[in-house]
Amino acid sequence: MRFSFTEDQLLLQTTVRDFLEGECPVERLRALWQTETGRSPELWSQLAEVGLLGLLTPEAQGGMGMNEIDLVLLLEETGRAALAEPVISSAAVGVPLLRELEENALGERWLPRVAAGEAVLAVGNGINPFLSDAHVADLLLLPHGDEIHALAPTAVTLERQASNDPSRRIFSVEWAPSSDTRVCGGEEGRTLLAAALDRGALACAAQALGVTQQLIDMAVKYATQRKQFGVPIGSFQAIKHMLADLKVKLEYARPVVYRAAHSVACEARCRATDVSMAKAAAGEAALMAARVALQVHGAIGYTWEQDLHVWMRRVWSLELAWGSGAWHRARVADAVLDGLTPAESFGYSALAA
Amino acid sequence: MDLRFTPEQDAFRKEARAWLEAHVPAEPLPSLDTRQGCERHRAWEHELNRAGWAMVPWPVEYGGRGADLLQWLIFEEEYYRAGAPGRVNQNGIFLLGPTIMEYGTAEQKTRYLPKIASSEEVWAQGWSEPNAGSDMAAIQATAVVDGDHYVINGQKTWASRGAYADWLFGMFRTDPDSERHRGLSFILVPLDAEGVSVRPIEQLDGEAGFAEVFLDNVRVPLENRLGEAGKGWEVAMATAGFERGLMLRSPARFQNTARKLVELYRETVARGAVDPVLRERVVRCWMDAEAYTLNTYQTVSRLLEGGKIGSEASLNKIFWSELDLEMHETALRLLGARAELLPEAPAAKGVGGWLDGYLFALAGPIYAGTNEIQRNVIAERILKLPRK
Numbered sequence: 001m002r003f004s005f006t007e008d009q010l011l012l013q014t015t016v017r018d019f020l021e022g023e024c025p026v027e028r029l030r031a032l033w034q035t036e037t038g039r040s041p042e043l044w045s046q047l048a049e050v051g052l053l054g055l056l057t058p059e060a061q062g063g064m065g066m067n068e069i070d071l072v073l074l075l076e077e078t079g080r081a082a083l084a085e086p087v088i089s090s091a092a093v094g095v096p097l098l099r100e101l102e103e104n105a106l107g108e109r110w111l112p113r114v115a116a117g118e119a120v121l122a123v124g125n126g127i128n129p130f131l132s133d134a135h136v137a138d139l140l141l142l143p144h145g146d147e148i149h150a151l152a153p154t155a156v157t158l159e160r161q162a163s164n165d166p167s168r169r170i171f172s173v174e175w176a177p178s179s180d181t182r183v184c185g186g187e188e189g190r191t192l193l194a195a196a197l198d199r200g201a202l203a204c205a206a207q208a209l210g211v212t213q214q215l216i217d218m219a220v221k222y223a224t225q226r227k228q229f230g231v232p233i234g235s236f237q238a239i240k241h242m243l244a245d246l247k248v249k250l251e252y253a254r255p256v257v258y259r260a261a262h263s264v265a266c267e268a269r270c271r272a273t274d275v276s277m278a279k280a281a282a283g284e285a286a287l288m289a290a291r292v293a294l295q296v297h298g299a300i301g302y303t304w305e306q307d308l309h310v311w312m313r314r315v316w317s318l319e320l321a322w323g324s325g326a327w328h329r330a331r332v333a334d335a336v337l338d339g340l341t342p343a344e345s346f347g348y349s350a351l352a353a
Numbered sequence: 354m355d356l357r358f359t360p361e362q363d364a365f366r367k368e369a370r371a372w373l374e375a376h377v378p379a380e381p382l383p384s385l386d387t388r389q390g391c392e393r394h395r396a397w398e399h400e401l402n403r404a405g406w407a408m409v410p411w412p413v414e415y416g417g418r419g420a421d422l423l424q425w426l427i428f429e430e431e432y433y434r435a436g437a438p439g440r441v442n443q444n445g446i447f448l449l450g451p452t453i454m455e456y457g458t459a460e461q462k463t464r465y466l467p468k469i470a471s472s473e474e475v476w477a478q479g480w481s482e483p484n485a486g487s488d489m490a491a492i493q494a495t496a497v498v499d500g501d502h503y504v505i506n507g508q509k510t511w512a513s514r515g516a517y518a519d520w521l522f523g524m525f526r527t528d529p530d531s532e533r534h535r536g537l538s539f540i541l542v543p544l545d546a547e548g549v550s551v552r553p554i555e556q557l558d559g560e561a562g563f564a565e566v567f568l569d570n571v572r573v574p575l576e577n578r579l580g581e582a583g584k585g586w587e588v589a590m591a592t593a594g595f596e597r598g599l600m601l602r603s604p605a606r607f608q609n610t611a612r613k614l615v616e617l618y619r620e621t622v623a624r625g626a627v628d629p630v631l632r633e634r635v636v637r638c639w640m641d642a643e644a645y646t647l648n649t650y651q652t653v654s655r656l657l658e659g660g661k662i663g664s665e666a667s668l669n670k671i672f673w674s675e676l677d678l679e680m681h682e683t684a685l686r687l688l689g690a691r692a693e694l695l696p697e698a699p700a701a702k703g704v705g706g707w708l709d710g711y712l713f714a715l716a717g718p719i720y721a722g723t724n725e726i727q728r729n730v731i732a733e734r735i736l737k738l739p740r741k
Contacts, residue, residue, distance in 0.1 A: 001362060001423055002355050003647070003654040069354050220736050235739045237725075240732030247731055248668050255647035256640075262356045277640050333636040337618060346646045348430045348608040350358055351366055 003255070005073065012051075013073040019050055020081035026307045029082055033166040039136050044085055045117040052078075052087060054115025056095045061111040063095070068199070072206045072261035079210025082314050084167035086120055086133035088321075092203035093196050094121030097141060097148075100195065102188055106150055110139055127197055127323045130170035134158050143193055144177040147185035151175055165313040195264075198275040200322035202264055205257045205275075205282035208318050211311050212250045212282070215289035218308060219243060219296040239296060246285070246292045253281035259346070273335040273343045276328035283325040286315040356650075358427075365420070366427045372404060373435035385441045386560035391475075391517040394441035398472030408446050408470040411454070415462060416470025422599075422653045429603035444514055445469040445476035447600035449522050452592045456539075456580040465541070477544070479509040479523025479566060480589070487726050489524070490534040490586070494568060496525035498575065503527070503540060505548075505571040513720070515564025516553035519544055522592075524585045527578075537585035539592075541577040542568070558712040594666045599653075601721065602673045604646035610680050611642035613705070614687075620703070621687045634683045641676045648672075664734040667727035674717030674724060681711035 005013075023046060032038050047053055055071050057063020064070075071092060078087050095114055098107040098121070113119035122137035134140060135158060140151045157174040184192065220243065223234030233239050260278035263271045290312040294301045301308045319325060335343040358366070382397065383390035401407040402416060410425040411417020420428070440446060450469050453461055468474040485491040494507020509515075509523055521542045528536030544551060548571040553561035580588040618635045621627050648669070652662065684707040685692040692708065694701040718724040732738045 001358050001650070001654075003650040004658060005354060216736070220738060224737075224739060231741065232739045234732075235741050237729065240736075240738055241725070241728040243736055243738065244671075244728035244731035247736060248671050251665070251668050252641070252644040252648055252672055255651045256644050258354070258651075259356060259647050262354055266356075277643060281640065281644060329633065329636060329640075332640060333632060336636055336639050337615060337632065345608045345612065346356075346643055347358075347426060347650070348434065348605055348612075348646070350427075350430070351363060351370075 016077045048117025057115040063115040067265035068261040075206035076210040079207030080214045088203040090121040134171045146189040149181040165317040201279040205278040208282035208286040212289040215293040219293040249285040253285040276331040279328040280325045290315040369431040377437045386562040402471040415466035430605040433605040433609035442472040477512045477515040477518035477521045479521040481511045502572045505568045509566040516561040534586040539579045539585040539588040607642040611639045638680045667730040677714040681714045
């Protein structure tokens with residue numbers, strides 16, 4: 001029993017943070033809003049060099065052979081930077097899906113390219129009505145009942161859906177399943193789709209932690225600088241207590257997310273419940289952060305020019321992706337109250353008869 | 354990160370579980386805030402101590418079991434699962450004990466710790482005064498050196514367990530010219546000393562859980578001071594850190610309440626429809642109890658790796674006190690019209706201890722430093738917002 005990260009894991013987190021602070025400042029995010037794809041191939045290959053894109057890829061296929069415990073801190077950093085690149089669909093969900101296919105020809109072909117940053121994966125799931133980043137994907141993995149199909153971009157028709165988050169690129173997809181596109185189905189398909197849902201939700205939760213941290217940092221900085229009545233507004237208890245409550249919310253979501261990463265990495269019996277707790281808790285902290293940070297900033301935070309809304313909008317889109325907080329909380333309720341799926345009290349139910 | 358218990362930890366859990374199953378009283382003891390209940394709880398503590406379970410993480414020489422903090426968490430989980438009695442000497446075992454461990458001299462450790470572990474000496478807290486509540490640095494009670502003694506004068510109030518305790522620990526102004534948090538010392542006072550009078554105060558629940566303590570020329574030896582003279586604030590903050598941060602409210606307490614709440618929810622569903630709003634509140638409570646637990650395991654891992662508990666103790670205090678209140682409030686809403694029934698009411702069967710627990714939980718955001726004070730601490734010391 002050891003609930004902490006290793007020095008190596010923390011070091012990698014710092015590396016990714018420094019990288020993103022240097023290469024992905026908010027000006028660059030805003031510049032990308034104006035581009036056709038909204039994505040940066042240059043940034044993508046840099047992310048591959050840092051090792052983020054192949055973190056979950058087996059070493060034999062050019063990856064780092066690590067797991068979600070290693071990944072969770074890095075995803076947190078991508079949230080803090082409001083990175084818009086498709087790290088979740090490609091690296092956090094797509095890679096392990098390909099890796100876990102029983103018939104692994106598809107994985108053999110694609111995993112090395114994905115790890116190297118030469119290919120992007122888009123992964124559909126019943127929980128998400130729209131497919132994100134389908135326009136830059138080299139391979140689309142789409143569900144059809146309990147089947148998973150692999151399609152080339154040329155085999156689908158995309159209709160872009162404008163999103164409130166200018167960094168988001170989401171699409172409705174028209175496509176036709178066939179025996180040629182079918183990768184797997186039945187029990188295997190259901191297992192992989194369920195795992196994909198949990199991995200996507202976990203990744204969103206991790207990013208939400210980072211976004212929350214960033215919003216707290218911005219609000220604290222502003223409250224320290226901004227003076228009214230001759231003093232910094234951060235000296236007023238009305239401001240202090242809002243931010244203190246937010247900090248409580250964040251620090252009690254954080255270990256829930258880390259535990260969920262552990263449950264995914266170890267294929268724990270209660271994985272689904274643990275992940276849902278994480279998605280609900282981190283999403284709620286992030287939603288609160290968006291409100292509090294805006295309130296602390298006042299009118300200036302309500303402008304398009306101020307950067308606050310870059311992170312506020314990310315909060316809102318993360319809340320919707322891979323199952324809303326309400327959906328995940330309902331899943332926990334089904335497990336805990338109705339016993340539909342496994343749930344355990346950490347420690348307390350250990351060795352329970 | 355490895356969140357699995359080791360075989361040794363599992364064995365420890367089994368040992369604790371087996372002992373508790375064999376020894377926990379079948380019937381709940383009377384409230385520890387009554388004369389008779391206090392004695393019954395003290396007898397239970399003696400039994401725990403004889404078997405070496407009273408203070409699991411303390412060194413064996415001081416009456417402990419020499420276990421680590423993870424084992425302490427495991428013990429607490431088993432303790433609450435077993436429905437074992439409340440800890441009558443919690444002020445001693447969870448607050449003063451760790452403080453003596455950190456600041457006490459060798460003599461003080463030998464003198465006090467074993468009797469804390471055995472509850473031969475039950476402790477009360479003596480922080481607040483009529484004019485020093487949240488503003489604890491406004492303490493006025495004095496302790497003046499006279500030869501090899503302090504002469505103490507003043508009044509302490511809201512002294513938890515004061516009514517039936519043997520000793521009181523608290524802060525007194527040892528430098529009469531000092532202001533605020535300078536010039537205070539942390540002193541241990543026997544409540545049977547000449548010049549001490551204790552007046553129990555009835556709490557919201559009608560029981561004498563705390564007391565006023567009047568000190569009139571009370572003489573205590575200088576060696577009853579814990580830590581350096583004039584450094585009482587520092588010692589007190591360490592005590593408060595233990596209280597808010599870790600020991601006073603182990604996660605199992607809330608997981609146990611959450612489990613009972615889930616049971617109550619299921620019973621209520623079996624009796625008829627339950628408002629979906631209450632369903633959501635119940636599951637939120639369960640999730641928050643888990644979050645509190647996970648956060649504590651994270652803290653304990655950090656401590657085992659050489660870290661310390663600092664201001665983040667204030668995060669904990671807010672979280673557990675509000676969670677406890679929310680769990681009990683949710684339970685009362687589930688009980689509906691039966692929520693007002695006292696245990697002696699003929700129709701009270703199955704109502705459980707929720708009302709009593711609710712009244713106790715209402716104190717949570719007030720004691721151990723009000724939650725408003727904790728928010729100030731978080732804002733100023735963790736977030737580094739300006740004090741002025």
